[in-house]
Amino acid sequence: MRNVITTELTKLRRQIYIKLLQKIISGKYNEIPKISKEIIKEGNILQGQNVYKMKITIDETIKIILGTNYSKTKDLELYEIVPEMEAILKGESPLMNKSGKVINIIREICDGCPLPSYHITNMCRNCSAKYCINSCPRNAIVTTDKRPEIDLEKCVGCGLCAKNCPYGAIIKIQRPCVFACAVGATCSDENGFVLIDDEKCVQCGECAVACPFGAIVESSSISQVAIRLGKEPMVAIFAPASVSQFGPKVSLGQFKRALKEVGFADALEVAIGADMVAKEEAEYIEKNLDELGFITTSCCPAFKRMIETRFPEVVEHISPSLSPMNMLAKKIKEDHPNAKVVFIGPCIAKKYEVTLEPYTDYALTYEEIASMFAVKGIEPSSVEEEELDNATPYGRFFAISGGVAEAVRNFVNKEFETVVCSGLKECIHILKKAKKGEVKGLIEGMSCEGGCISGTRVMVNPRIAMSNLRKLFKIEEGILNQ
Amino acid sequence: MKVKVCVGTMCHLMGASEILTTIQEIAENNPDIEIVSVTCPGYCHIGKKPPIIEIDGQVYENVSVESVHHILKGADK
Numbered sequence: 001m002r003n004v005i006t007t008e009l010t011k012l013r014r015q016i017y018i019k020l021l022q023k024i025i026s027g028k029y030n031e032i033p034k035i036s037k038e039i040i041k042e043g044n045i046l047q048g049q050n051v052y053k054m055k056i057t058i059d060e061t062i063k064i065i066l067g068t069n070y071s072k073t074k075d076l077e078l079y080e081i082v083p084e085m086e087a088i089l090k091g092e093s094p095l096m097n098k099s100g101k102v103i104n105i106i107r108e109i110c111d112g113c114p115l116p117s118y119h120i121t122n123m124c125r126n127c128s129a130k131y132c133i134n135s136c137p138r139n140a141i142v143t144t145d146k147r148p149e150i151d152l153e154k155c156v157g158c159g160l161c162a163k164n165c166p167y168g169a170i171i172k173i174q175r176p177c178v179f180a181c182a183v184g185a186t187c188s189d190e191n192g193f194v195l196i197d198d199e200k201c202v203q204c205g206e207c208a209v210a211c212p213f214g215a216i217v218e219s220s221s222i223s224q225v226a227i228r229l230g231k232e233p234m235v236a237i238f239a240p241a242s243v244s245q246f247g248p249k250v251s252l253g254q255f256k257r258a259l260k261e262v263g264f265a266d267a268l269e270v271a272i273g274a275d276m277v278a279k280e281e282a283e284y285i286e287k288n289l290d291e292l293g294f295i296t297t298s299c300c301p302a303f304k305r306m307i308e309t310r311f312p313e314v315v316e317h318i319s320p321s322l323s324p325m326n327m328l329a330k331k332i333k334e335d336h337p338n339a340k341v342v343f344i345g346p347c348i349a350k351k352y353e354v355t356l357e358p359y360t361d362y363a364l365t366y367e368e369i370a371s372m373f374a375v376k377g378i379e380p381s382s383v384e385e386e387e388l389d390n391a392t393p394y395g396r397f398f399a400i401s402g403g404v405a406e407a408v409r410n411f412v413n414k415e416f417e418t419v420v421c422s423g424l425k426e427c428i429h430i431l432k433k434a435k436k437g438e439v440k441g442l443i444e445g446m447s448c449e450g451g452c453i454s455g456t457r458v459m460v461n462p463r464i465a466m467s468n469l470r471k472l473f474k475i476e477e478g479i480l481n482q
Numbered sequence: 483m484k485v486k487v488c489v490g491t492m493c494h495l496m497g498a499s500e501i502l503t504t505i506q507e508i509a510e511n512n513p514d515i516e517i518v519s520v521t522c523p524g525y526c527h528i529g530k531k532p533p534i535i536e537i538d539g540q541v542y543e544n545v546s547v548e549s550v551h552h553i554l555k556g557a558d559k
Contacts, residue, residue: 004500005500006496006497006500010497011495011496011497014495014496018495246491246494247489247494247498247499247502247519248489248499248502248519249489249519249520249521367495370491370494370495371495373491374491374492374495378491379490379491379521379522380491381489381490381521381522382521382522459494459495459499460499461499461500461503464499464503
């Protein structure tokens with residue numbers, strides 16, 4: 001599961017959200033280009049980074065989180081965008097990002113770090129035995145007068161040299177974005193800078209979390225939401241993973257209340273939608289599992305897109321149900337066609353999913369909505385607690401790996417197998433088997449290891465959040481206890 | 483020693499939950515430390531940098547998981 005560390009970069013990104021929201025809410029659009037100066041002046045220089053790099057990081061991040069199409073705005077200066085601000089906030093500017101692509105690369109910030117490779121460090125003693133040379137199956141290690149060297153042209157990356165070195169002097173260098181990407185979508189351009197293969201990318205956002213330079217940034221709709229809040233009817237729907245995301249003093253009921261105070265007409269739990277999905281998928285399984293052999297869940301957008309891009313021959317095995325988010329949003333839209341529905345969760349891929357169906361209008365992460373709380377002076381821990389919606393504990397456990405399968409099982413009146421895969425790597429592994437007919441039953445797939453509670457943009461360590469979720473709600477657990 | 487950890491929105495955004503976990507870990511071996519998580523006492527509104535903790539009335543700003551060890555040691559004397 002993910003280990004959440006609030007790094008200097010995390011703090012910088014959140015400061016940018018706060019500053020940008022301040023300018024937008026107060027209508028001072030012409031001050032947006034000054035945000036980088038303000039942040040730098042306040043002494044928040046990333047340790048060891050120069051001011052130029054810092055300014056670029058802030059300015060380019062602002063363009064991306066304004067929701068613009070970065071391939072169009074990357075060559076513009078921020079002040080050139082200011083005259084377009086009204087249109088950008090309304091979502092009508094030609095500069096807006098209309099594609100479902102939410103992952104953007106700031107090329108100036110990319111460090112062009114080395115691609116994954118093995119490297120003999122100066123801890124090497126140049127011993128007589130030469131375990132490295134003798135264990136290499138490709139003769140990729142050559143002797144020099146100082147110490148052996150790896151010929152990267154020949155090296156296949158098996159790692160045997162590192163394993164056999166008695167000094168542990170051989171290390172594997174990683175490129176964080178490449179390591180994080182389970183679908184092999186991050187690659188290099190001719191100059192060694194990161195490039196994303198849009199055909200392969202599933203918009204999971206792991207590369208954005210992994211990049212230690214902040215060169216990969218996800219789009220945002222926070223500005224468009226901020227400008228409409230309190231003026232247009234908007235309904236917030238929050239993910240089952242919301243438990244504990246705002247610290248130990250904020251209950252789910254208080255979070256619900258805080259959303260209303262910040263300007264939403266209503267705030268509902270996506271867990272209600274999850275209950276609807278579980279029932280629908282249960283019916284679908286009863287009718288179709290025998291014929292199809294295996295059926296996969298459809299609630300995780302990155303998982304679903306992974307199947308569509310990588311295993312197109314099995315797309316008919318994906319459950320036709322909407323995701324819990326869209327299920328609930330559809331119901332809200334039926335009752336209130338003019339309302340805008342805003343999803344709040346831990347997920348970057350949901351930002352992509354909202355562009356696919358007409359039900360949910362915007363998707364925000366917890367840090368985005370928390371920045372809004374901060375700017376509007378709302379302290380969720382001080383507001384009154386509201387009663388929660390009548391979702392079942394099964395719907396609420398959609399946040400944890402195994403929870404979806406458990407909920408569906410609860411509604412199905414026949415025996416069937418379930419396979420839980422957590423993390424995209426495991427999902428790919430299981431689908432390869434399923435394609436060959438080796439896996440039967442319901443395949444639950446979640447792109448993040450551990451489930452949404454360990455999502456790409458969670459604010460609290462998943463272990464803490466998960467233990468709180470289990471304390472708050474109880475279900476008879478079969479799969480979840482394993 | 484009474485350690486107040488602010489877990490208000492601003493401090494939370496700047497990593498207060500990790501600070502709290504770290505202090506809880508330190509307190510496991512030190513029965514003198516009493517931890518109270520508090521909601522925003524307003525220090526960030528008067529220019530202090532979050533995350534903020536308060537030890538026996540003394541306010542510490544811009545606390546990190548690293549610096550909190552030193553702060554607690556210093557305050558213990």
